[in-house]
Ligand SMILES: [Ca+2]
């Protein structure tokens with residue numbers, strides 16, 4: 001029993017060391033980098049670290065290595081004011097004229113090492129670059145994004161905003177037909193009502209009756225042969241009737257006188 005107790009105590013301290021150290025190492029990421037800045041690369045290249053731990057993390061004397069194993073030691077000369085990364089925060093490491101360590105524009109692999117360690121805490125590899133745009137992880141601390149990013153040194157990473165679609169000019173409302181208005185269709189022309197065929201007017205036809213004055217070739221009363229006489233005219237009809245009566249009566253009287261004279265001669 002006396003030999004077992006020191007073994008448990010040893011295991012306890014080993015576990016305590018791993019719990020205290022390992023999570024901190026795993027929670028700092030190379031989050032974003034600017035390999036091709038607008039201007040002098042030697043002075044303006046920068047690299048962003050992101051702390052996913054729930055306690056502040058100091059990266060003083062940590063080492064960055066590029067693909068050519070050129071080293072850059074992180075100290076106060078490479079940061080703005082402090083080497084401590086706040087909780088869920090970012091820290092910008094500046095090249096600031098370092099002569100050997102660089103972020104290549106064509107491709108590179110950057111590794112982060114804790115002091116006096118041989119295993120990198122994090123590795124970030126990329127291929128290609130665009131001037132003025134960064135490479136990084138999306139979301140923060142996540143997978144390496146294959147496309148360029150909108151540079152966000154010291155802030156949360158974000159994609160390049162997609163261009164807004166062009167607004168097509170609105171058509172001139174005065175020239176476009178209003179969809180709410182129905183186009184006035186030409187009103188159907190009323191069907192031409194069939195023109196009633198002229199009813200045969202009641203035309204009075206009379207025989208050619210001519211009353212001649214003695215030795216006057218022109219008739220004093222009568223109608224032209226075959227000329228229709230419209231009874232609807234009224235007045236001529238009455239006059240004609242009267243004249244016919246008078247003429248008839250005159251003929252009867254004349255006939256009667258002739259008969260009487262002939263009968264007396266017998
Ligand atoms: Ca560069």
Ligand SMILES: [Ca+2]
Pocket residue numbers: 031032048090151152153154155156157
């Ligand atoms: Ca960022």
